[in-house]
Amino acid sequence: MIDDRLSRRAFVGSATAGVTALGLLGPRAMWAAPAPTSPVVLARCETYDLGDLVKCLALAMDQLGGLDSLVAGKTVGVKVNVAGGSRESFRGLSAGRTYQVHPSLVYALAIVLDRAGAKRIRILESTKFTSSLERTLSTAGWDIDAFRTLKTSVEFEDTRNMGSMKHYVGVKVPWGGSVYPGYYLNHSYTDCDVFVSVAKLKNHETAGVTLSMKNSFGITPNALYGQSAHDEASTENRLDMLHMGKIPPPHGLPREVDPAPPRRPTARVPRVTVDMIGIRPIDLAIIDGIETISGGEGPWAQGPTLQKPKLLLVGRNPVCTDAIACACMGYDPTAAPGTGVFPGDNHLALAAQQNIGTHRPDAIEVRGLTVQEALHPFMWEPKRRNF
16 A cells, blocks of 8 residues: 655655655666767568568667667566557457557567577566456467567566555656656566667557657556556556546655646646656667557547558667657657647657757668658648647
8 A cells, every 4th residue: 555654745655555765766866868869770671570570670779889788687678568458459450560569579679688688578568457467468469488488587567556566666757747746656667777668650649649758658557547546456547647637646646746737638648758758768769660550549549540661660769769750650740739740749849858859850860761761651630639
């Protein structure tokens, strides 16, 4: 449980009460200001053939300067985008070929990390199921046994609650927070030395695009942010609290920084997304654009369309990587709020304002394909704005 003594002002917590004090992991411990720009690799990848994926990823890592120095001897957390663990197909195609990252890409990444000398790999996602993440992914078509054949230990953790530990870890947002001054996370996001976001190249009805940064929106546990009472069995989504601000967090969690906060999802979702990059910086961004959809984040959206960009995007800076991804989708990543692909505030621009990275394509070095060679216009813009 969460101790009510964990006040908004003091951030004092108790590990025995299910939390670790926010003050223990402040900005100095978790945040190192990255360079404002960093190269992004664009690679042509025709299919999800495992051999091709391994070659493509390995070459992309080499083009970024190598992977060994980043992961050798370290624990690597890999946040995948499996859209809550949904098993729903779309137009006869698997979720991995449409709106989720493909399991073969994640396995190829594990192979590349294994070869680079990673000590431990943790596959992470917050799902809507109470079963283990291994079982959820296996039901969705993942070959979990294949991961067990690697030399590097591979673990799976559903981060919708505290999981394998007895407490959450509280982390402050370095700049004070855009919505909340700090958040509580499953230990896996703070226990890893290197954090990788494996995202899908697709649209999002509220954020405009869901790429490596928006993928991190899902690191907050449903048990704490799905309802106003701490519930370790919860599979509720975070709409009422994080998207709409209709309900407060459970007792003991930080309250909003603004006494009259915005209630529009198109204002809150971009800000929470940027806060997530602050509390758990992304060290490596990988975007699956081989096969995907446009028009929304999943089959539940209005009118999604199949797309085959045949692209893999890799970068060390998530803002730079997402900016180039936007450009490849035919969008302007610097678009003003409520214009272009952004139905509300532009989370890339908000991240750039915090000096996380630049969102201007002309300031980013692109390696491999050129943006023009990789261009695959998605031809979708939101029907609703500023809601």
